Amino acid sequence: MRYYQVDHDILFDKFNLEFGKFLFFFLKIFQEIDRKEKARLKMTVPQCYTLVSLKNGLPVNMNELSKRVGISVSTTTRNVDRLVKGGYLERIRSKVDRRSVLIKLTPQGQRIVKDLQEREKDFANKVLRKIPVNKRRQVIESMNILVKALQAQRD
Numbered sequence: 001m002r003y004y005q006v007d008h009d010i011l012f013d014k015f016n017l018e019f020g021k022f023l024f025f026f027l028k029i030f031q032e033i034d035r036k037e038k039a040r041l042k043m044t045v046p047q048c049y050t051l052v053s054l055k056n057g058l059p060v061n062m063n064e065l066s067k068r069v070g071i072s073v074s075t076t077t078r079n080v081d082r083l084v085k086g087g088y089l090e091r092i093r094s095k096v097d098r099r100s101v102l103i104k105l106t107p108q109g110q111r112i113v114k115d116l117q118e119r120e121k122d123f124a125n126k127v128l129r130k131i132p133v134n135k136r137r138q139v140i141e142s143m144n145i146l147v148k149a150l151q152a153q154r155d
Helices: 002-039 045-052 062-069 073-085 107-129 133-154
Strands: 089-093 101-105
Touching: 002 045, 002 107, 045 062, 045 073, 045 107, 062 073, 062 101, 073 089, 101 107
Parallel strands: none
Antiparallel strands: 089 101
């Protein structure tokens, strides 16, 4: 019985090491592609995420926006400052609490979000075409399991 346990642990450790390398490599490639894509718009990745997180058109306060993007309020504020200067976002006073400032997309920001979404769709299509048709469902199911595991780590 002990032999099985040792063997199982060795197999798990080997798998764990291989998985860790794969995950690191996957993230590195994805981040590199993502940065290049966003750089074409002369924006940082967090700035693009900030715009996309406002795609529903409803104004939000800085705390809510920072939660959506997953960065600190101070970094969100700096990103918003740059995006307001660029004409992509606007600050408006809350009608409920005049001290509160809300952030929303401008028409120019809405165009950028639409462009970003089209680029993401094109990217996904290009990647999907490189995966054999009979393996696509398996890849999506595996990615779903991975996303759930990563979300559990975050929570």
